[in-house]
Amino acid sequence: MKNSNHELNKALRKFLQHSLGNHAVAPKPAVDAAILKALQQKQLDQERSKQRRKRIGTAGLALLLVLFILPLTWTVMQRSTPFLNQENTITRKVIERSPVRPEAMPNSSRSLSEQNVSSSSNDNTLTASRSARHAKRSVAQTLEKLPEIVTAKVSAKPYSIAVPAGKSGQNERSAPERFASSHNQPQKIRVINNRSTYQTATLVTNKQSTPPVAPPVVINQGSSLPVAYVSSAEETLVGTTDSLLSDPVEELTLLNPIVLPTLTHLQIASTFRTIQPLSRPYQAKSRRQRTVIEETNGLHWLLNVVPLTTRQRVILLPNSEARVQDVRFSSQLNQSAGYKLTVGAEKKGFQVMLSYTQLQMRSTYAYSTDRYVVEENKNQYSIKRLGTPATTALSIQLAGVVVRKQLVINNPVLGRLFANVGLEYARSLESAPQQFLFASASVGKLIELAQGTTLCIGPYVDYSFNKLQPVEQLQIRPYQAGLSFSIRLKQPTH
Amino acid sequence: MKLFRSKQANSLTELVKACQKQDHQAQVQLYERYKGRLMGICLRYARTEAEAEDIFQEGILKIFDRIGDLKKPESVDSWVKTVMIRYAIDYYNQVTKGQKQLISTDYIETEWESDDYQNLFSKLHTEVLLETINELPEGYRMVINLYFVDGYSHAEIAQLLGISEGTSRSQLLRGRNLLIKKLDLKGVKQHEKF
Numbered sequence: 001m002k003n004s005n006h007e008l009n010k011a012l013r014k015f016l017q018h019s020l021g022n023h024a025v026a027p028k029p030a031v032d033a034a035i036l037k038a039l040q041q042k043q044l045d046q047e048r049s050k051q052r053r054k055r056i057g058t059a060g061l062a063l064l065l066v067l068f069i070l071p072l073t074w075t076v077m078q079r080s081t082p083f084l085n086q087e088n089t090i091t092r093k094v095i096e097r098s099p100v101r102p103e104a105m106p107n108s109s110r111s112l113s114e115q116n117v118s119s120s121s122n123d124n125t126l127t128a129s130r131s132a133r134h135a136k137r138s139v140a141q142t143l144e145k146l147p148e149i150v151t152a153k154v155s156a157k158p159y160s161i162a163v164p165a166g167k168s169g170q171n172e173r174s175a176p177e178r179f180a181s182s183h184n185q186p187q188k189i190r191v192i193n194n195r196s197t198y199q200t201a202t203l204v205t206n207k208q209s210t211p212p213v214a215p216p217v218v219i220n221q222g223s224s225l226p227v228a229y230v231s232s233a234e235e236t237l238v239g240t241t242d243s244l245l246s247d248p249v250e251e252l253t254l255l256n257p258i259v260l261p262t263l264t265h266l267q268i269a270s271t272f273r274t275i276q277p278l279s280r281p282y283q284a285k286s287r288r289q290r291t292v293i294e295e296t297n298g299l300h301w302l303l304n305v306v307p308l309t310t311r312q313r314v315i316l317l318p319n320s321e322a323r324v325q326d327v328r329f330s331s332q333l334n335q336s337a338g339y340k341l342t343v344g345a346e347k348k349g350f351q352v353m354l355s356y357t358q359l360q361m362r363s364t365y366a367y368s369t370d371r372y373v374v375e376e377n378k379n380q381y382s383i384k385r386l387g388t389p390a391t392t393a394l395s396i397q398l399a400g401v402v403v404r405k406q407l408v409i410n411n412p413v414l415g416r417l418f419a420n421v422g423l424e425y426a427r428s429l430e431s432a433p434q435q436f437l438f439a440s441a442s443v444g445k446l447i448e449l450a451q452g453t454t455l456c457i458g459p460y461v462d463y464s465f466n467k468l469q470p471v472e473q474l475q476i477r478p479y480q481a482g483l484s485f486s487i488r489l490k491q492p493t494h
Numbered sequence: 495m496k497l498f499r500s501k502q503a504n505s506l507t508e509l510v511k512a513c514q515k516q517d518h519q520a521q522v523q524l525y526e527r528y529k530g531r532l533m534g535i536c537l538r539y540a541r542t543e544a545e546a547e548d549i550f551q552e553g554i555l556k557i558f559d560r561i562g563d564l565k566k567p568e569s570v571d572s573w574v575k576t577v578m579i580r581y582a583i584d585y586y587n588q589v590t591k592g593q594k595q596l597i598s599t600d601y602i603e604t605e606w607e608s609d610d611y612q613n614l615f616s617k618l619h620t621e622v623l624l625e626t627i628n629e630l631p632e633g634y635r636m637v638i639n640l641y642f643v644d645g646y647s648h649a650e651i652a653q654l655l656g657i658s659e660g661t662s663r664s665q666l667l668r669g670r671n672l673l674i675k676k677l678d679l680k681g682v683k684q685h686e687k688f
Contacts, residue, residue: 020643021643022534023531025537032529039518042558318548
């Protein structure tokens, strides 16, 4: 009896699954160690990258904050400066137009007002004794100017000004507020003598707005002049004898109109004015604007020499037969040096050149074997796979064509600079030529050597789009970096 | 399939979750849990032991790279196995597929009597069986492993290896016959040894 394929497959599947399905083989200790080490390394890398990300995030946040705050501050300052200037101008105009000027004031009033001004500007806490002295002096001067009849009536009894209520300290605060709100409308001060007859005095202020109804201030004989009313910076009482003469009811006009309270504004304005100089960015901007990209006309001949140092990027290819490890590159200059010569012409910034390049590359590596070495270091064991060393040394000569675009920038600070980007197609000069495509870039400075002769000097980098494969397991992508020296000769015009 | 059945589902879930949080201890624990069976898979798919080690190392790292994508931690057994098999297939596609397929001259339509293979299978040791499978040409080995051992269908094999289903069927048929022939030879030898 013959079995069908299906039955055979079924039987084979059953058998193989039973035999190999759960087949387990412990990997070698070296493999274990390598995997655990790789996992640990990976975790360390992740932690590092996490920390790096965190640091970058913090720095970015700080940068954002700075970027946000600076323009905001800038905008606020830009907007506030004209306002402050305007306010300052208005203040100045008000002072100029003010009818009462310090020099026009009587000596007694001026001294009092100056004293008040200086006191308010320097220190808000005016001593009571000083103010009281000024007040008494003012009253005395006023009394001297009073006509004989009034003097006879009044001087017989000593005058005093009664404080309506509260302590003098409270009045120091409340009185200026009250007087500040009162203006040209005269405020009544009642003078009391021993006969209980009330005499009103006029308190003149120079404010223009409509005053609220102020309670009358009672001046009582025998009591002293309250400090607060006299020490106010906004008001000064000046005796006006004329009004007394004309008033039959023995009214007293004691003190002069006050000086404008403009000092506070002036101080603020001057303080803000010091923040004003903001013209630096404008200066920088205008300087930046002066950087010019030159247009090169005419034909230029070019000769370029670039000493190069070669760098490599090695790609290890998977191979079941052999595994490559420990890839290293030579750091010796004679094993990694090269040069590039280019000759060509330039017109309108476009350069076309012929190039010759000599490159050297050397790398050492090892083919992995199945032998391992366990190294002990401070009770920590590390397993190293042994390898068979090998070396790859390449010396390549390339010839090709270069096309570049050059920009010449005239900067007022740095002088004349250039920037080059270009492509190079090259073929190796071997029996089996290999093709290469390079991208190159260079920046540097232009130095005028003589009329029409310029030296261009600056760093130079080459990137290869193609890879070399010296052995089966390795691919090498060469990079070059160097210092470019280029002579630029201008074609003489006839 | 009972290959990777977990004994403690709850703790396994926690283990997987810890691995997803990149806990190193959990990673070591998971590695210790699966390393033997995964190495067994690698040995089946690789030509040599060195190649199996390479596949194993890279595959394990890939598992820990991708474990964050695992939505159901309880299915980690089959997931781990699938990732390793797929990596072994990738390795085969990248490295060994380009090499020339050994055309076997052993392809003969063989007809088997009912008791023949039963007797043959009973005589074989696992190590010998594995060795015999490894001796098969690449394409045959892959298809036999995927179809007979890991239970993939022809459609899945075709997708994994980038071949048609017909190719998969024909390679399986040829590989199977070659395998049985080789096993027959080895089984007899083995039997004679004992």
